[in-house]
Amino acid sequence: LARMLGPAVFGEYVLITSIILLLLTPLSFSPAQLLVSDRGRTPQLFERVMGMTWLVTGGKLVVLFGFVVWALSRNNFQFACVGLLVGLPAALSDWTNVIKSDLEGRGLFRPNFVVQIVQVSAHACVTIGLVWAGWGIYGLAVGGFVGFLPSAAVYLALTERHVTQGSMNTGIFFDQLRSGFWLWLGSVSATWFSRVDKLLLGHWGGDTQLGLYNRATNYGPISHIALNSLMTNATV
DSSP states (O other), rough: OHHHHHHHHHHHHHHHHHHHHHHHGGGGGOOOOHHHHHTTSSSTTHHHHHHHHHHHHHHHHHHHHHHHHHHHHTTTTHHHHHHHHHHHHHHHHHHHHHHHHHHHHHHOHHHHHHHHHHHHHHHHHHHHHHHTTTTTHHHHHHHHHHHHHHHHHHHHOOOOOOOTOOOOSSSSHHHHHHHHHHHHHHHHHHHHHHHHHHHHHHHHOOHHHHHHHHHHHTTHHHHHHHHHHHHHHHHH
């Protein structure tokens, strides 16, 4: 896709994505991993985690729409539109991650594999088709958003939990803040540093340089993605 679009267009997409993800990074505070370690033993834990997740998701949506308003105020419709399409899956993925963690905690890994296959397949097919049809940067953005929809549908179909309900109290938030503050800060810092380079290069070097840079850095993880997965699964 980077080759089909060209470095400049791909770089602009990377820049918008980096800005959105950087804005959402401070709100990347999810207790979903509690469900992995708990393995379904604690009553109402899912409802408590889901309640907090909806609060975090609401905060992310406020930040996202604030970005859209800012972009429109500067008459930059492309920034606003692409940012919205990129940001919605990023904001809503927290509650799908709660379902994923709950399933993993109960030893159900096959649904997560199915979701990965569905999401990647839908994302690839839609994006390649739209970019081939001349949608340009909007093809990337729409493809990512469309790829999220079937994965969410699969999770909803495979879980018996009531994902629209939750215990809307802040108790679990403050518990996690006290016990996991440094874990959260370490994770946020690592995520921020991994994205700020793109923001700086896009600002000072331009879209073409950023497109070439991001395309090059994407080759590395492909070579060891299978081995890396063994080290990042919390259940293992």
